Amino acid sequence: xxxxxxxxEYVVVELRGVLARYQAADDLSQTDKTVAAGLAEELGxxxxxxxxxxxxxxxxxxxxxxxxxxxxxx
Numbered sequence: 410x411x412x413x414x415x416x417x418e419y420v421v422v423e424l425r426g427v428l429a430r431y432q433a434a435d436d437l438s439q440t441d442k443t444v445a446a447g448l449a450e451e452l453g454x455x456x457x458x459x460x461x462x463x464x465x466x467x468x469x470x471x472x473x474x475x476x477x478x479x480x481x482x483x
Contacts, residue, residue, distance in 0.1 A: 414469035418483050421448070421462045429459055434483075451480040 418434040419441075429448050433439035449456050452464055463483035469476045 414467055416465050416479075417468050418463060418465045421459045421464075424456070424460055431464075434463065448480070452482055454482070 419431040420434055421429050421431045422440075423430040424445055425442075427445055428442045429445035430440060430442045431448075432441075445456055445459055448464075449459055452462065454462065465481050465483050466477045467479040469478070
């Protein structure tokens, strides 16, 4: 499965402390969280603009989960 991957669209649904919680745009049960400041920096936006923000990233399966890269505003 090396090299396999796909682009996934997410929407940021909540900021809680230093974390941003986001969910897949096409599967509301698929949620994750990350450091809000890092996500804002990856997307080139301010923290105040994160909630409601739609973004995409490339997801590549890895041995212990998924690697996300190439973050872009949707």
